[in-house]
Amino acid sequence: MIAGGGGFRVPLVYRALTAGPFAGLVRELVLFDVDPLRLAAISAVLSSMAPSGGAASSGHSAPAVSTTTSLAEGLDGTDMVFAAIRPGGTAGRIADERVALGLGLLGQETTGAGGISYALRSIPGMLELAREMKRRCPEAWLVNFTNPAGMVTEALVPVLGSRVIGICDSAGALVHRAARAAGAPLPEGKLDGVGYYGLNHLGWLYRLESGGKDLLPGLLADAQALAGFEEGRLFPQPFLQSLGCLPNEYLYYYYDTVRAVGVIRTMRQTRGESIHEQQSGLYPALAAAGSRAYELWDAARRSREEGYLAEARASGEQRDEDDLAGGGYERVALGVMRALSGGASAGASGGASGGSAELILNTPNAGAVPGLPADAVVEVPCVVTSDGAVPVPQDRPADAQLALMQRVKEVERLTVSAAVHGRRDDAVRAFALHPLIDSGERAVELLAGYEAAFPALRRLWRGGPESRKP
Secondary structure, three states: OEEOOOOOOHHHHHHHHOOHHHOOOOOEEEEEOOOHHHHHHHHHHHHHOOOOHHHHHOOOOOOEEEEEOOHHHHHOOOOEEEEOOOOOHHHHHHHHHHHHHOOOOOOOOOOOHHHHHHHHHHHHHHHHHHHHHHHHOOOOEEEEOOOOHHHHHHHHHHHHHHHEEEOOOHHHHHHHHHHHHOOOOOOOOOOOOEEEEEEOOEEEEEEEEEOOEEOHHHHHOOHHHHOOOHHHHHOOHHHHHHHOOEEOHHHHHHHOHHHHHHHHHHOOOOHHHHHHHHHHHHHHHHHOOHHHHHHHHHHHHHHHHHOOOHHHOOOOOOOOHHHHOOOOHHHHHHHHHHHHOOOOOOOOOOOOOOOOEEEEEEEEOOOOOOOOOOOOEEEEEEEEEOOEEEEOOOOOOOHHHHHHHHHHHHHHHHHHHHHHHOOHHHHHHHHHHOOOOOOHHHHHHHHHHHHHHOOHHHHHHHOOHHHHOO
16 A cells, blocks of 8 residues: 555656566555545556556566555555655645745755654654554555655654664665766665665765775765766765765755755745645646646656756756656665565566565664664665564764764654654754754744644644554
C-alpha cells in the first residue's frame, strides 16, 4: 500500500515496478489517500502509461492497481506500506516557508524552522498510520518517505520497532555522483568502501574507496571533476578540500545561510508557491486528460525537477540530466522492499547478492555513529535483508561535524517530544536551539506564526496524540 497514493511522485514508483530489476516485485498496489480527486488524477496517469517491455520480458505483468480513501481497507492484508504523506498539502509548505522568511530566517520545507513545523504536522498522522498497522497488519514493514524523514522515523520506532525504515534519495545520489566523478561508479545496491555519516539532510561523504585506495582526496583536489556534479558545484573547491569530505546538498543552507536566504527572498515565488501553483491546475487536468495524462504529468515532473534547489545554483545552471530523468527515491524505496522480501523479485540481480542490499537509510544508530545516542535515528549505510536494516559502523565524525549533528539531533528529539506528547514548551525549545534560528525570541514568534497558519497545532498542545492511544 502507498499512503499518500495521490502524491505527485507515485507514477515513478509504478513505472519502476513495471520494468527493470523491480518488475514482478509487487502483485497488487493499493493507493490510499484522503483526497479522491488526487487519487483519480494519479489513477489516470497510471492507466495512460505506455505498456513497458520490462515486465513482459521478465514474465511478469504490471501490478494490479486499486484505490481507497479508507485507511483500514488499504492496510488489510498488506505486506509492505510505503508512506509519503504531506499534511496540509502544498499550501502548508508555503506557510512553512513564508512564516520563517517573514522573520528573516531560512524558509525551506525540511531544514530549519520549516522542517520543525512540517514535523509537528507530519508526526501525528504518521503515528495514526503506525498504530493502525499494529492492529491490521502487524507483520508488515513501513518504508517511510514522509518528511522530515529522520524525525518522522524516530517518532515511529517506539510503535513499530525495527519494522520501520526511513528513506531519502539525496545521500545515495551524492555517493553515486561522486563515485562516477572519481571514475569508479558503484553498482546499484552496493556501497563497498563508502563512508557516510549524518542525519537526514545533514550528512557527509568522508570516504570513497576503490581497489583499496580512497579516491575522495583526489576528487576534492580536482576542481574540474567537482564541477561535473551538483554537490561539487554547490561549494567552493578550496572549502571542500579543507573540509576533507563532501557535504549533502542540504548543508548548503548551513554553510552559506546568508546567501541562501538572500536569494530565496529575491525570488518571485518560494519553492512551495511554485509547486502549489503548478499542482492546483495540474490535478484536475490529469483527471480529465485520458490517454494524455502520463504525458502531461511527465512534462510537469520534469519542470518541477528543474526548479529543485534553484536558489543554490548559478543563474542558467541546469540540473544533471540523470536527475531530470527521474528515478531516485523510488529506486531506494523499492531496493529496500526487495531486500526485505528476500530478493523475491524477478530481476533481483544487478546489485547486492543473496537478496540483500546496501543502501543509505534512516535507522536507529546502535553505535554506528560514535558520539550520538544509540537509539537516535541516523542516516548511514545499512545492510538490508529479510530481517531488516542493520547500520554499518562509521568513523567518529570530525569535531565540528559531530557538534552540529548533536545539536540538530537534540532539536529533532525535542520536536518529536512536542508532537508525540503535546508539549508546547519542547516545540519552543526546538526552534530556539536550532542553529539556523538560535534565538528564544524568534522561537516564540515562529511558533505563534505556525499556530496561526495551522490551527491543529493548538489542539495538539491541548491533548497530544499520546493521550489518544488505544
